Amino acid sequence: MEHILQELPQKAREKHNENKKFFAKLKKKPPKDLDYVMADLHQKEFERTDCLTCANCCKTTGPLFTNADVERIAKSFRQKPSVFIENYLRIDEDDDYVLQQLPCPFLGADNFCSIYDVRPKACREFPHTDRKKFHQISNLTLKNVAICPAAYNIVEAMKAKL
Numbered sequence: 001m002e003h004i005l006q007e008l009p010q011k012a013r014e015k016h017n018e019n020k021k022f023f024a025k026l027k028k029k030p031p032k033d034l035d036y037v038m039a040d041l042h043q044k045e046f047e048r049t050d051c052l053t054c055a056n057c058c059k060t061t062g063p064l065f066t067n068a069d070v071e072r073i074a075k076s077f078r079q080k081p082s083v084f085i086e087n088y089l090r091i092d093e094d095d096d097y098v099l100q101q102l103p104c105p106f107l108g109a110d111n112f113c114s115i116y117d118v119r120p121k122a123c124r125e126f127p128h129t130d131r132k133k134f135h136q137i138s139n140l141t142l143k144n145v146a147i148c149p150a151a152y153n154i155v156e157a158m159k160a161k162l
Contacts, residue, residue: 001053004149008056012146015156019145022159023138030135037161041154042130049150055111057147062099063122065089070097076118127151 031037065073067081074084088105089097099105106114113119127148128137144151 001149005054005056008149008152009146012152015145016142019142019155019159023135023142026135026162027138031162034134034162035132038134038154038158039130041157041161045129045150045154045157049153051150052111054149055107056149057123057126058107058111058113059103061147062102062104063120063126065097065099065120065122069120069122072118073115073120076115127154129154 026034063069070081070084070089074081077084085097088100090100092098104113106119108114113123125131127144127150128134128140129144129151131137134141141151141155145155146152
């Protein structure tokens with residue numbers, strides 16, 4: 001997996017313009033069955049891919065924390081949301097709550113998440129390749145293919161299929 005993760009940013013850069021053109025075309029005229037195609041590609045990829053062997057998303061990027069995320073996680077720690085925020089979060093340039101540091105402080109050495117059952121919505125949905133109206137998140141997907149080998153593979157499979 002280390003080898004794949006080392007090559008991924010370069011491979012994503014090489015495919016960036018091609019992917020950008022593909023997504024622009026997709027945005028203009030998305031196929032009627034796009035959500036079904038994406039759900040199928042997503043499912044097939046994650047039958048082959050074990051996130052526990054990678055966890056690159058948790059090591060290199062942090063999720064946005066919604067107020068609901070903060071309250072749910074703080075409750076699981078039996079602390080006030082303000083204490084959770086003070087200990088783990090900061091406000092970024094877009095006024096969103098994000099982690100103070102990376103890798104994620106909840107990621108264990110074994111790549112297991114210590115707050116998995118209450119993890120943020122952004123973590124539950126990552127890499128967002130099975131999301132409804134997938135064509136609307138092309139900018140996010142362009143970023144995610146450089147972080148997540150599964151997202152990269154799904155986009156390549158999508159281009160071959162469509």
